[in-house]
Amino acid sequence: MPKEEQMSEVKFSKEHEWIKLDGNIGTVGITQHATEMLGDIVFVELPDVGSSVEKDGNAGVVESTKAASDIYTPVSGEVIENNQSIADDPSKVNSDPESAAWFFKLKIKDSSEMDSLMNREEYEKFSKEGNS
Amino acid sequence: METKKTSLFNLHQKYGAKFVEFADYQMPIQYKDGIIQEHKFTRSNSGIFDVSHMGQLFIFGDDNLTEDLENIFPIDLKKLNLNQSKYSFLMNKEGGIYDDLIITKIQKGYLIILNAACKNQDYKIIEEKLEKKYAMNLDESLSLIAIQGPDAKNVLEKIIPNSNKLRFMNGDKFYFKETEIYITRSGYTGEDGFEISIKNEKVEKFVELLIENGSKLIGLGARDTLRLEAGLCLYGNDIDQKTSPIEANLKWAISKSRIEDNYPGSSIIKNQIQKGVKKLRVGIKPETRVIARGDTKIFNGESKEIGKITSGTFGPSVDCSIAMGYVDNIYSSLNTKIFLEIRGKKIPASICNLPFYKKNYAKGGTNV
Known part of the structure; x- marks a missing residue:
């Protein structure tokens, strides 16, 4: 478990994204489990800064050597930052998916949307059950 | 139909393979290291590929067989030496490609390596064209493996002495633990390498x-x-029944001496050679890292659709996005600027030379 996680809340979606909450700012990325399913990631498309994203809506794309997969945002909000370093070197997503290789930060519109997400324990159970 | 397993299935599992269904076979898509590491290891060392799903078709006969096969394949089989291999096609009467294949002259006949998804249909087509005059065997008792990469010759030499004397696109019989095996120097990676046909019970x-x-x-x-x-x-992907070898930019594989002869599609091929083709297979390099998968539409600068991508991926050794596809012939010249429609956006790209990655094939013998 990453250190900061004990201090701040991290939640997980059924689409294998994680979101770390810091005040009303959420940082979003994809889980270790997701990268293992995808294989080697070779391309990342990030949502534009300033764009609005809707809960469970499209917020980027990752491509592995095998296929393209959409990235969905776990909650609604306005994108305030995206991580250009993973667009420049997509392999970072494989090496550090749940920390340095975050995808985007957003100003959360409605914090109650966080309630529908899973905590780590629930997510680990969910992903072990073979959900993909 | 139940999916088939090759004789190496247990070994694939032992090395952590993830499997996919391919042409009715359970085949390994990758092992623990993943696609990029496996790709790079093949280019820097050597890699082993289980291609036992491919068809190994033996046809036995005399000079009449050679004559009859020339009515099927657009190559000069009379000039093929014993143990020499050539790339060719099984074509329909419109000049489209039923399958691409490697044909090798062996003692008393020919060995033809066919694509897994096509092999049963190929067998029927060839059997019919040969009017069942010759003994044919799509041999399921044999496995086929490839070893490819700069170290392939050294690794294989330790197990099969003198195999490194083979010249490119030539084969010979060898022995492994008293069992006859057949090795050709060939492959599908752009690296020096070999393909080995070996009894199922010995392959593991x-x-x-x-x-x-x-x-x-x-x-x-x-x-x-x-x-x-x-x-x-x-x-x-890149060739099928609707593309001809000329459109696929594979004219080199049609023997010059055979252009005037009869074989399936010969009049169309001759016409295409003389008058040119409407579409042509080309190499395509997107300007960004975005992957242009098969079926991606290709446009010119005026948003007119001019073709389609047939294969696209990330090239681990060239470290960029690479693709190939067909474009209207007038857009096929080198460095022509084109646009690829990917997820609603027009991505700039250009026509480029093939291959993306170039390495010299070994000549065999003392040149190795």
Whole structure:
């Protein structure tokens, strides 16, 4: 478990994204489990800064050597930052998916949307059950 | 139909393979290292590929067989020496490609290596064209493996002495633990390498020895990135019954001496050689890292659709996005600027030379 996680809340979606909450700012990325399913990631498309994203809506794309997969945002909000370093070197997503290789930060519109997400324990159970 | 397993299935599992269904077979797409590492290992060391799903068709006969096969394949078989191999096509009467294949002259006949998804249909087509005059055997008792990469010759030499004397696109009989095997110097990666036809019950031991000597099993995922970097066609993606060898830019594979002769599609091929074709297979380089997968539409600067991508991936050795596809012939010249429609956006790209990755094939013997 990453250190900061004990201090701040991290939640997980059924689409294998994680979101770390810091005040009303959420940082979003994809889980270790997701990268293992995808294989080697070779391309990342990030949502534009300033764009609005809707809960469970499209917020980027990752491509592995095998296929393209959409990235969905776990909650609604306005994108305030995206991580250009993973667009420049997509392999970072494989090496550090749940920390340095975050995808985007957003100003959360409605914090109650966080309630529908899973905590780590629930997510680990969910992903072990073979959900993909 | 139940999916089939090759004789190496247990070994694939032992090395952590992830499987996919391919042409009715359970085949390894990748092992623990993943596609990029497997790709790079093949280019820097050597990789072992299980291609036992491919068809190994033996046809036995005399000079009449050679004559009859020339009515099927557009190559000069009379000039093919014993143990020499050539790339060719099984074509329909419109000049479209039923399959691409490697044909090798062996003692008393020919060995033809066919694509897995096409092999049963190929057998029927060839049997019918030969009017059942010759003994034919699509041999399921044999496995086929490839070892590819700069170290392939050294690894194989330790197990099969003198195999490194083979010249490119030539084969010979060898022995492995008193069993006859057939090795050709050929491959599908743009690297020097070999393909080995060996009895099913011996193949696992053989591959384990290759691994003990420094090679590694490589999945179909890396096989695809390797062949695409090498500019080689994948049947079903880049060539099919609706593309001719001329449109596919594979004219080199049609023997010059055969252009005036009769074979399926010969009049169309001759016409295309003389008058040119409307569409042509080309190499395509997107300007960004975005991957242009098969079926991506290609446009010119005026938003007119001019073609389609047939294969696209990330090339681990060239470190960029690579693709190939067909464009209207007038857009096929080098460096022509084109646009690829990917997820609603027009991505700039240009026509480029094939292969993306170039390496010299070994000549064999003392030149190795």
